[in-house]
Amino acid sequence: MKHIGALLLLVVLLLAGAPGWAKEATPLAEDPVVEQRLIDISQEMRCLVCQNESLAASRADLALDLRREIRELIRAGRSDAEIRDFMVSRYGDFVLYRPPVKPTTWLLWSGPFLLMAVAVVVLLVYLRRRERAAGRDVLTSDERSRAQALLQEGGQ
Structure with missing residues (x-):
C-alpha cells in the first residue's frame, strides 16, 4: 500500500511539471x-x-x-x-x-563530370601499365637458360 501511494505521488509530481516541458505551438x-x-x-x-x-x-x-x-x-x-x-x-x-549556370557556377555544374573524366583517364593509364608489365619478359635469355638447366637437373 505504501508503494502504491509513493508511486501515485511520483506520477502526480511528474504530471504537474509536464507543462514546463512543452514547446510553443506553431501557429x-x-x-x-x-x-x-x-x-x-x-x-x-x-x-x-x-x-x-x-x-x-x-x-x-x-x-x-x-x-x-x-x-x-x-x-x-x-x-x-x-x-x-x-x-x-x-x-x-x-x-x-x-x-x-553562369561563370561563377561552371565548376559546380561541371565538377562531377570532370572528376569522372579524370577517374577514367587514371584507370586507363593504370590498366595499360599493368598490361605492359605483364607482357614483358621478367627473365633475360641467360637467366631463362639457367632456370631451364636447373629444372632439368632437378627432374633427373
Whole structure:
C-alpha cells in the first residue's frame, strides 16, 4: 500500500511539471494562400544549416527565421522572383537548390563530370601499365637458360 501511494505521488509530481516541458505551438496558417506561396518558394531553397534539406523541410532555427522572413516579404507584396533575388543577394547562389549556370557556377555544374573524366583517364593509364608489365619478359635469355638447366637437373 505504501508503494502504491509513493508511486501515485511520483506520477502526480511528474504530471504537474509536464507543462514546463512543452514547446510553443506553431501557429496555424493565418492566410492559406501566403502559406502555399511560402512552401512553394522555400522548397526551391536550401537550408543553410542542414545543407541537404530544403528550407521548407528543415526545422533548424535559421530555417524558421528565413521562412518567417519570406512570409513577411510575401505579405509586403513582393513577387516570387523578387523574394528569390533578395535571398540570393543576401546568401549567394548556394541558397538555391538549382543555382543558375553562369561563370561563377561552371565548376559546380561541371565538377562531377570532370572528376569522372579524370577517374577514367587514371584507370586507363593504370590498366595499360599493368598490361605492359605483364607482357614483358621478367627473365633475360641467360637467366631463362639457367632456370631451364636447373629444372632439368632437378627432374633427373
